[in-house]
Amino acid sequence: MATGIQRNLTAIRPSAPPSVVTVRGLSRRFGERIVLKDLDLDIRVGEFVALLGASGCGKSTLLRVLADLDREISGAVEVPLRRSVAFQVPRLMPWKRVWRNVVLGLPGSPDKARAIAALDEVGISHRADQWPKVLSGGEAQRVSLARALVCEPDLLLLDEPFAALDALTRIKAQELVGDLWQRHGCAVLLVTHDVEEALLLSDRVLVMKDGIIAHEERIVLERPRDVADPEFAALRGRLLGWLGVRHGRHDAAA
Numbered sequence: 001m002a003t004g005i006q007r008n009l010t011a012i013r014p015s016a017p018p019s020v021v022t023v024r025g026l027s028r029r030f031g032e033r034i035v036l037k038d039l040d041l042d043i044r045v046g047e048f049v050a051l052l053g054a055s056g057c058g059k060s061t062l063l064r065v066l067a068d069l070d071r072e073i074s075g076a077v078e079v080p081l082r083r084s085v086a087f088q089v090p091r092l093m094p095w096k097r098v099w100r101n102v103v104l105g106l107p108g109s110p111d112k113a114r115a116i117a118a119l120d121e122v123g124i125s126h127r128a129d130q131w132p133k134v135l136s137g138g139e140a141q142r143v144s145l146a147r148a149l150v151c152e153p154d155l156l157l158l159d160e161p162f163a164a165l166d167a168l169t170r171i172k173a174q175e176l177v178g179d180l181w182q183r184h185g186c187a188v189l190l191v192t193h194d195v196e197e198a199l200l201l202s203d204r205v206l207v208m209k210d211g212i213i214a215h216e217e218r219i220v221l222e223r224p225r226d227v228a229d230p231e232f233a234a235l236r237g238r239l240l241g242w243l244g245v246r247h248g249r250h251d252a253a254a
């Protein structure tokens with residue numbers, strides 16, 4: 001029989017947050033090529049998950065399925081209604097001013113105040129009335145993030161959003177995404193080739209191989225993370241090993 005102390009411990013033990021994404025037995029083929037093969041995945045409410053894997057292993061395919069951009073699948077996929085996606089290329093409409101791009105997907109008449117608030121959050125509200133073509137790559141990516149967050153998503157899907165940025169802009173964009181995630185509390189799935197980026201930002205790193213999640217690593221290091229921390233280096237080495245890189249001088253997965 002449980003003592004009073006044991007009962008109290010049971011009462012205060014935090015239960016794991018519920019899943020915001022549940023995928024079971026997901027398969028996707030292109031002709032004869034099976035890209036996703038009976039894949040299972042759970043992402044918890046508010047969790048930051050990074051997805052690594054060799055080029056062509058199916059990361060973007062999985063993300064597109066979760067974004068509901070691809071329905072030619074078999075298996076069960078549960079995702080929240082409020083989700084948004086940002087890609088490597090910002091995909092802004094060149095004929096719409098920056099602020100209008102931000103609220104493009106929202107119902108009703110375009111709400112400029114809401115667009116400005118979102119742009120402000122990513123530090124770029126001074127560009128609101130300009131055309132996308134005058135933006136730098138980093139600025140355009142910030143606008144893309146503002147557009148993804150303006151609907152207050154429960155799930156944010158990011159497909160290599162920093163890959164085209166120069167090294168310094170990339171570091172700033174990573175920090176920004178980390179801040180935005182903590183502020184908004186949404187779950188994030190980040191597709192990346194950069195092991196260090198995955199370790200800096202996420203709660204859990206997944207490695208995709210042969211159409212499934214072949215390996216996962218829960219990252220319990222305190223934030224902000226330190227690349228010089230021996231534990232960080234050990235995790236980095238382990239993940240590079242899973243990616244088939246033995247002596248990892250570079251972070252690229254493929």
Ligand SMILES: Nc1ncnc2c1ncn2[C@@H]1O[C@H](COP(=O)(O)OP(=O)(O)OP(=O)(O)O)[C@@H](O)[C@H]1O
Nearest residue numbers: 030033035053054055056057058059060061062193
């Ligand atoms: N619409 C399509 N038609 C045919 N084949 C496709 C299509 N989309 C993806 N594929 C194939 O599916 C495989 C997985 O592609 P996917 O883009 O998901 O890989 P990835 O892991 O995101 O790659 P990368 O890291 O290089 O972006 C590749 O072999 C690709 O050629």
